[in-house]
Amino acid sequence: MSLQTSSSWRLEWDDSLSMGVPEIDAEHQHFMQLINQLNEAIAERMGIEEVKQRMRAILEDAKAHFAHEEALFREWNYPDAVAHTQKHVQLMAALHTIMQRFEHNCLEYELIDAGLKIKTALIEHLLTEDMKYRRR
Numbered sequence: 001m002s003l004q005t006s007s008s009w010r011l012e013w014d015d016s017l018s019m020g021v022p023e024i025d026a027e028h029q030h031f032m033q034l035i036n037q038l039n040e041a042i043a044e045r046m047g048i049e050e051v052k053q054r055m056r057a058i059l060e061d062a063k064a065h066f067a068h069e070e071a072l073f074r075e076w077n078y079p080d081a082v083a084h085t086q087k088h089v090q091l092m093a094a095l096h097t098i099m100q101r102f103e104h105n106c107l108e109y110e111l112i113d114a115g116l117k118i119k120t121a122l123i124e125h126l127l128t129e130d131m132k133y134r135r136r
């Protein structure tokens, strides 16, 4: 795995993560920035509302990014489009379930745990599912 972590959270882009599709790489880099910003909000104790706000930003970004990938799949006639799109749907449902727990009150450690789960699920998707459409 090529993701360098200088703390338990911090993500650094590296060329081995390139999909060979510049617009997608730009979005994946942006996603990693959002994860690092979430990390900062937690590490610097910016407060629960700020942490939640940054989690929501990640979910919104993922939603738009997934739609973009799906549009490209149609353009490419990508054979795994249906299976990949299903993964997106499942992932968004899982992320919404994680977020719903915070609609009312929550403890700080629960929020940190949720942040880690969101990060892990999305990174795992990038490294497994997205890598399948990599263009060399």
Ligand SMILES: [Fe+2]
Binding pocket: 028, 065, 069, 126, 130
């Ligand atoms: Fe992606």
Ligand SMILES: [Fe+2]
Binding pocket: 066, 069, 084, 088, 125, 129, 130
């Ligand atoms: Fe994807």
